[in-house]
Amino acid sequence: MGGTSTDVCLVLGGVPEPAPGRMVGGFPVRLPALDIHTIGAGGGSIARVDPGGALVVGPESAGAVPGPACYGRGGTEPTVTDADLVLGRIPEGAAFPGFGRLDGEAAARALVSLGAATPEAAAEGVVAVIDAAMEQAIRAVTVERGVDPRGVALVAFGGAGPLHACALAEALDMQAVIVPPRAGALSAVGLLCSPRQREIVRSWPRPPDHDGLSEALAALGEEARAAVGAAGPASAGDDVEVEYAVDCRYRGQSHELTVSGVGAFHEEHRRRNGYARPETPVEVIALRARARRPAPLDPADLPPPGRRRVEGPAVAAEPDCTVWIPEGWTAEVGPLGAWILKGHG
Numbered sequence: 001m002g003g004t005s006t007d008v009c010l011v012l013g014g015v016p017e018p019a020p021g022r023m024v025g026g027f028p029v030r031l032p033a034l035d036i037h038t039i040g041a042g043g044g045s046i047a048r049v050d051p052g053g054a055l056v057v058g059p060e061s062a063g064a065v066p067g068p069a070c071y072g073r074g075g076t077e078p079t080v081t082d083a084d085l086v087l088g089r090i091p092e093g094a095a096f097p098g099f100g101r102l103d104g105e106a107a108a109r110a111l112v113s114l115g116a117a118t119p120e121a122a123a124e125g126v127v128a129v130i131d132a133a134m135e136q137a138i139r140a141v142t143v144e145r146g147v148d149p150r151g152v153a154l155v156a157f158g159g160a161g162p163l164h165a166c167a168l169a170e171a172l173d174m175q176a177v178i179v180p181p182r183a184g185a186l187s188a189v190g191l192l193c194s195p196r197q198r199e200i201v202r203s204w205p206r207p208p209d210h211d212g213l214s215e216a217l218a219a220l221g222e223e224a225r226a227a228v229g230a231a232g233p234a235s236a237g238d239d240v241e242v243e244y245a246v247d248c249r250y251r252g253q254s255h256e257l258t259v260s261g262v263g264a265f266h267e268e269h270r271r272r273n274g275y276a277r278p279e280t281p282v283e284v285i286a287l288r289a290r291a292r293r294p295a296p297l298d299p300a301d302l303p304p305p306g307r308r309r310v311e312g313p314a315v316a317a318e319p320d321c322t323v324w325i326p327e328g329w330t331a332e333v334g335p336l337g338a339w340i341l342k343g344h345g
Contacts, residue, residue: 001161004042004061006134008139009034009154010148016260017141019120030159030201030286039137043160047126057129060299068182070102078114080130080160082107083123087161089324092316100289131164135171149174151316157186161172162323166312166341174179178334181305184320192297198227207283210262217244217287224291240293247286250277256285305337 009018019035021028025299040059044067046227057080066075066181068082084090085107095101107117142149156165163283175214182189199224204216221242230240247256248265259268262282270276298343309332310316312325316339323343325331334340 001134001156001164002158003044003064003092003160004040004043004076005038005159006041006158007038008137008141008148009036010152012152013145018097023147024248024286025112030203032199032201032288035138035141039133041133041137043079045080045130047078047080047083047111047114047122055114055125055129057126057133064171068107070104070107071096072100072103072106076110076113078107078110078122078126080126083126084160084322084324086111086119086123087127089315090322091317094317094322097151103333108151111248117174127164131167131171135168136165136285138168138172151175155180157321158169159184159321162321164324166324166326166329166343169341172295175342177325177339179321179331179339179341181302181321181337183323184318189299189302193295195295195298196228196293197290199288200224200227202287204246204284204287207285208281209231210284212319213246213262213287216217216261217246217289220287220289221291228291228293230291238290243288243290243292245288246284247288248282248284250280251283258288258306265273299336306330307333307339309333310339 002210019033021030022033023254028302035072040061041057042061044061044063045058046060047055050056051274060078062075062077063066068079069075069077070082070085085102085104090102092104111119114122116125136193138149142152152174153176154165154169154174156162158179162179162183165179169177180186202219202220224242228240230238245258245260246262247258248262249256257265257268259265262284265282266276266278282290310325311327311329313327314325316323316325316331323331323339328344329341330344331339331341
């Protein structure tokens with residue numbers, strides 16, 4: 001959760017849910033992407049009362065300039081950050097890097113404009129609405145895909161994510177909340193600690209005919225190796241790994257599944273759709289080759305964040321994010337300095 005949006009992605013077995021392609025303007029684009037569900041819910045999301053009298057939060061955002069009212073840059077509309085500040089989830093008098101000391105009085109004035117009796121009442125309403133929207137986003141990538149959220153943990157990052165994570169985990173009965181080190185800059189850390197990777201996708205012109213498939217995949221793999229800087233064909237001591245996959249479907253279907261090989265399609269179709277048809281011909285639509293080189297930086301190389309055990313209710317303010325630990329929750333330090341937050345209930 002950042003300033004303008006909340007982005008949710010399901011990770012099972014340590015692997016983010018992939019999307020082999022997207023639809024853009026009605027046209028299929030077969031470039032790989034993470035299957036991320038995004039909603040307009042961020043720290044800068046503006047709260048308002050609609051013509052029907054209902055409290056609405058987002059998707060409009062105050063941005064960084066003027067930003068939330070508490071930034072003191074001329075903003076007057078109430079935002080989620082203003083609500084978190086009034087509720088004490090952001091420490092009174094806190095200073096955000098680049099924005100200076102936050103103005104609690106300006107945040108309170110903005111929230112009163114929503115018509116509530118007190119700034120605190122308005123702030124509670126804003127937080128309840130934004131939490132409900134984020135809860136639905138998490139349900140979209142778990143419950144709606146047949147995954148029980150009670151069996152997974154919620155990883156919270158971005159500047160605002162750890163402020164709302166415990167409430168979301170409680171609402172979904174999730175096991176724990178994980179706040180990684182440098183949570184506010186986790187995307188940047190991820191770039192540094194991720195392997196250099198390129199994936200090449202090529203349409204297969206003869207879907208029912210599998211002759212020459214292995215040779216075509218091998219050639220595609222060499223292209224992918226060259227794309228990440230490999231000097232030549234694979235050899236002993238080479239640090240480049242290549243993975244292959246194919247997009248397959250049963251004859252007559254209009255959607256494909258990405259599998260490691262044609263032979264793996266039936267079982268994957270059974271897992272994803274509940275049935276398989278071994279007697280039906282399998283069509284190959286596209287070939288994929290992914291080459292990967294080791295990351296330039298390992299997470300273990302980063303200096304430890306210096307965290308300690310914290311019992312709620314408490315606010316843990318860090319240089320890049322703020323963590324709200326509600327009453328009944330405890331933050332223990334886990335591997336690599338991550339906080340593992342669990343409720344006592």
